[in-house]
Amino acid sequence: MHFHFVALLYFRETVERGSIRQAAEALNVAASAINRQILKLEEQLGCDLFERVSGGMRLTGAGEVFHAYVLRHAQDFERTLSEIEDLRGIRRGHVTICCEEGFAKDFLPRVLRPFHQQFPRVTYKVDVAGLPAVVAAVEDGTADIGIGFEPDFDTDLRRAAEVHVELGAAMAHEHPLAGRANLHLSELVGEALILPDANYDIHDRLNKLMQGAGLKLSRIFETNSFEAMTSLIIAGLGIGLRTRVGISAEIARGEIAFVPIADRAFRSTQVVILTKARRAPPVAAALLCERMAAMFAALAEKKAPGAYGH
Known part of the structure; x- marks a missing residue:
């Protein structure tokens, strides 16, 4: 019919x-x-x-x-x-992106600015959500592109690009540990910590690592918002365990010091760009995905300004 x-x-x-x-x-x-x-x-x-x-x-x-x-x-x-x-050469289209919070703050503006200048008639919708919702949006076709940290569950989505990003201790610049080249997790015992909640892979990885080492960290704050974590860190309320994603501007301005974690099992996490595996995305989305993948590659090689590290 x-x-x-x-x-x-x-x-x-x-x-x-x-x-x-x-x-x-x-x-x-x-x-x-x-x-x-x-x-x-x-x-x-x-x-x-x-x-x-x-x-x-x-x-x-x-x-x-x-x-x-x-x-x-x-x-x-x-x-x-x-x-x-x-x-037809009109160079228009619409792209829906679903990403975790930090990527909407600094990664997307960097990749979308030159893309929009080249293709000014393309429109966008950006949804911010936790990783399960990002994956679900790409799976059901609500989003053309998903960006988030590596899923710790099975998914049939295609990984259009992936890059390892450094994990570290983010703290106010005046914190006594701010000048260190790196830190072991054992050195954070007794420190007030600001941690991602159970919605994030970092939470489970940290729990397993601490249990295996017989260490107990002081969780003063847990949050599902990296923006909230950033504000709490700048206010001097504790040390946040996270990546540089979403705080590169604060680091550049000297508001936050980022000290890499030295423990091999907690040095990095993986960021992925996800697309539907069995359906080609719209032309505009496919082209944007290529630009994102190129920026990921540059970040992995530390060739881009404000690279997240690996």
């Missing part, structure tokens, strides 16, 4: 707006045109998609099922349009 794209567009907008009138205003078309297309869909499907209620439109059970179908196929249609437009 085939459906006219305009009818699907009108249907989706009506669902999102809650009424034909508001959908018509948003799309700048006549309300009668939207109503006519919805009636055609209902006739084609042989069932009512909406209940006409006071003040708007409410999906029926069949309407809910059809709405899910429309959302799935809308993503594929928009990707197809992006590729066709690129082939």
